[in-house]
Every structure is written in structure tokens, then in C-alpha cells.
Amino acid sequence: MKRYTCLTILFAMLFAVACKQKGSDAVGNETPNLPDTTEVKAIPAEQLISPGESIGHIKLEGSADSVMQLLGRPDTGDAAMGSQLATWYADHDTAGYQTSIFSRRDMGGKDEPVSRIKKILVTSPWFKTGEYISTGNNIKDIGKYYTLKEGNGYKRNGRSIKIYTDMAKGISFEIDENGKCVSILVHKPNSAADTYLNMH
Known part of the structure; x- marks a missing residue:
């Protein structure tokens, strides 16, 4: 009798555990844990590329001095006729990631002393x-969000690079021969003068 009671208790415990596992699985199948898309979309301001406006804390029409x-101090630079190109490399290594700005003074204008940023590039x-979208994405992914027009090309370290621009939004993407984005540039929307400035 004692043995029968023990077996009954053991069977009841096993049945309860089995039911609990089955119920847990059923709930898991009906309501999977989804990522919080609002959290995924929130890019910190210092990382955000805003077409026609800014990259991180660097803003178009801001001063180069800022x-x-x-x-x-930039790692490399060039200046002539009121225009200036300044480039910084990660860890001051020319093989590292690059941030460049092109700025220009309004020669003869009341704002002449200030060199205003016209174009920003990051790699x-x-x-x-x-x-x-960031460097490393392919052109097909980029084309889902931007209306791209192919522009000029150039050679970098033996590789052919083509530039694709969404003129209305004020953003360009430099794409290598494998279709991968290697640089992103922000400039004033619908401004051919700023869009086609050479940053290399």
C-alpha cells in the first residue's frame, strides 16, 4: 500500500511537470519575443547621418573652426582661394577611418572671416x-531608401569608385567595384556646386 501511494504521488508529479512544459511551449509559439523596434531605430545624435544637414555633431554651414x-588639428589639409579641405584619420593612421570636411569663406561678404562647412565625408x-544605412552596405540596400543618380568616378588605391547621389535629399554614397559603400557624404540638397566637390 505504501509502495502504491509513492507511485501515485510520483506519477502525479511527473504529469504536472509535463503539463507545465507543454503550456510554456504553447505560449512561446503564439507570442514570440519581438525586438523593440523603437529602441532599434533610436540612433544617438553623435552617430546619426542626417542627409542635407549633418553627420554626428558636424553640421553643414557650421564653422570649420568648431x-x-x-x-x-586635422591630419591633412589643403586651402586655396577661400576654400579649405581638412581630414582626420582614426588614431592619426592614414589607413584608418576618415572624416573630412570641405569649407568655404564668403569672400567679400559680411561673414568672410568664417569658413562655413559645405560638405562632410565619413568612412x-x-x-x-x-x-x-552605413558604409559596408551594398548599393541595392541603399537604393531602397534613396533615389540615386550615378555621377563621376575615381580611382582609390587601385580600386574604381563610383559616386551615387540623391540630390534632393543632400547625400552621396561612394561605391566600390563590388557594389559596397566605402564613404558617405552629406551636402546641401539640390546644390550641384556642393555635390560635385572633390573630397580626395
């Missing part, structure tokens, strides 16, 4: 658009 205060995938 960027130098932020990033320090680091750390920077992303609101659609999570």
Missing part, C-alpha cells in the same frame, strides 16, 4: 542614417 575644436560604419 570642428577643429571638436576633433583637434566609418559607426555613423548611420535613420534607416541604418
